[in-house]
Amino acid sequence: MAAQRFLSRLGLFPFRFHNTCNKLHLQLRTCSLAGFSSGAGASQGPHQSNRSYDFDSGAISEMRKAYKGTTEIFDVGDLVSKDPFKQFLAWFEEASQVDSIREANAMSLATSTKDGIPSVRMVLMKGIDETGIYFYTNFQSQKAKELEENPNCSIMFYWEALNRSVRVNGVAERISEEESTKYFHSRPKASQIGACVSLQSQVISSRKVLDDRNEELTKKYSSDDTPVPKPDYWGGFKVIPSRFEFWQGQTNRLHDRIVFRKLQPNEEINSETTAEGSNGWFYERLMP
Numbered sequence: 001m002a003a004q005r006f007l008s009r010l011g012l013f014p015f016r017f018h019n020t021c022n023k024l025h026l027q028l029r030t031c032s033l034a035g036f037s038s039g040a041g042a043s044q045g046p047h048q049s050n051r052s053y054d055f056d057s058g059a060i061s062e063m064r065k066a067y068k069g070t071t072e073i074f075d076v077g078d079l080v081s082k083d084p085f086k087q088f089l090a091w092f093e094e095a096s097q098v099d100s101i102r103e104a105n106a107m108s109l110a111t112s113t114k115d116g117i118p119s120v121r122m123v124l125m126k127g128i129d130e131t132g133i134y135f136y137t138n139f140q141s142q143k144a145k146e147l148e149e150n151p152n153c154s155i156m157f158y159w160e161a162l163n164r165s166v167r168v169n170g171v172a173e174r175i176s177e178e179e180s181t182k183y184f185h186s187r188p189k190a191s192q193i194g195a196c197v198s199l200q201s202q203v204i205s206s207r208k209v210l211d212d213r214n215e216e217l218t219k220k221y222s223s224d225d226t227p228v229p230k231p232d233y234w235g236g237f238k239v240i241p242s243r244f245e246f247w248q249g250q251t252n253r254l255h256d257r258i259v260f261r262k263l264q265p266n267e268e269i270n271s272e273t274t275a276e277g278s279n280g281w282f283y284e285r286l287m288p
């Protein structure tokens with residue numbers, strides 16, 4: 001399991017391995033590493049929270065933050081691997097050690113109807129392996145319905161304290177019922193009940209509907225001997241990437257952008273701009 005070996009080499013401990021289907025499931029650590037220094041970004045002061053933002057005050061257009069120094073340029077020589085999954089794991093590991101990044105696995109997920117009407121929302125990455133990025137949701141939600149009719153999607157991780165983002169483009173597919181069930185039962189019981197309570201993205205009359213149903217199911221499954229059955233409408237998706245973009249912000253706005261992508265059929269590369277990476281990936285630099 002290459003990802004697992006890779007993490008072990010890095011000496012990582014924040015992840016819990018459910019050793020099924022070669023997949024690495026993530027459980028973020030709750031404590032920080034002693035003596036860890038997170039670099040220039042994390043040492044900056046608090047946000048401009050004492051400012052007020054009116055429609056026409058100009059305060060928003062004046063928001064400007066120093067990023068990295070020019071000595072901290074992110075170049076191809078700084079890649080830890082020419083395989084974007086491994087590069088991603090290295091950045092993810094750094095982000096998960098920064099105290100101010102509470103959920104390094106939070107990612108925005110953009111989907112679109114088959115007619116091209118987009119929607120974006122946050123979800124949590126719950127696993128990654130050499131083939132894709134995993135998240136869990138309700139299959140009757142808007143996102144899931146859109147992914148069923150149009151599997152093309154885009155993911156964005158943004159780690160502000162490190163001035164970094166990663167964009168992943170790919171296609172989503174449902175994981176097996178068996179894998180979803182296994183993950184479902186690894187969650188805290190209250191979360192399992194929450195998944196049963198919520199018919200995600202459907203309209204309801206009031207909050208009380210949720211609270212009443214939650215109370216009812218919490219009583220029903222109060223005994224440790226009564227497992228919560230996974231609802232048929234709940235489970236996981238895997239996003240299979242065709243493109244990763246690693247973005248590192250620079251103060252002078254000459255940001256670094258390194259893209260890994262698969263070639264189009266019969267595409268010929270320009271060797272001055274594009275190089276061959278590992279495992280069928282090619283990489284190149286984009287202007288900021």
Ligand SMILES: Cc1cc2nc3c(=O)[nH]c(=O)nc-3n(C[C@H](O)[C@H](O)[C@H](O)COP(=O)(O)O)c2cc1C
Pocket residue numbers: 103106119120121122123124125135136137138141142143144200201
């Ligand atoms: C940080 C964060 C993490 C979230 N994680 C998930 C998740 O893993 N799965 C999920 O279905 N919804 C998650 N949500 C809620 C979604 O953003 C969204 O409200 C919900 O899934 C309904 O989206 P939809 O109507 O577009 O399908 C999360 C929200 C936030 C802010």
